[in-house]
Amino acid sequence: MSRKPDIRLLAVSEWISETRAGGRCECDGLCGRTHNRLFTDIRCPNRLGHNTVEGGTGTVALIVDRVDEFAGDTDTNLIALCQHCSKRHRNNLAQAAAKRAEQLSIEAQHNPLF
Numbered sequence: 001m002s003r004k005p006d007i008r009l010l011a012v013s014e015w016i017s018e019t020r021a022g023g024r025c026e027c028d029g030l031c032g033r034t035h036n037r038l039f040t041d042i043r044c045p046n047r048l049g050h051n052t053v054e055g056g057t058g059t060v061a062l063i064v065d066r067v068d069e070f071a072g073d074t075d076t077n078l079i080a081l082c083q084h085c086s087k088r089h090r091n092n093l094a095q096a097a098a099k100r101a102e103q104l105s106i107e108a109q110h111n112p113l114f
Ligand SMILES: [Zn+2]
Pocket: 025, 026, 027, 044, 045, 046, 081, 082, 083, 084, 085, 086
């Protein structure tokens, strides 16, 4: 059985990057970087299809990511991020997950079953 693409999620993602975000990265520090050093608002200045202003080089692409990876694909938990913020955000999530796993294995060692 082939899985059908999630039309609703695609539509929501499109609405988020085009309408809500207006083609601009919605990161306001989620990735761990402060974006307001040079600009008056706190959002990342990277815009879809333009050259990267912050975080790297190349043309900006927008990726719709989950803010909280364990929460659902609701519009409040989804955020349009440029590839640079997305990469940092995902790294942060991966690091947090690794830390949690490490914590669990330490706890498991301290609580032997036998
Ligand atoms: Zn960004």
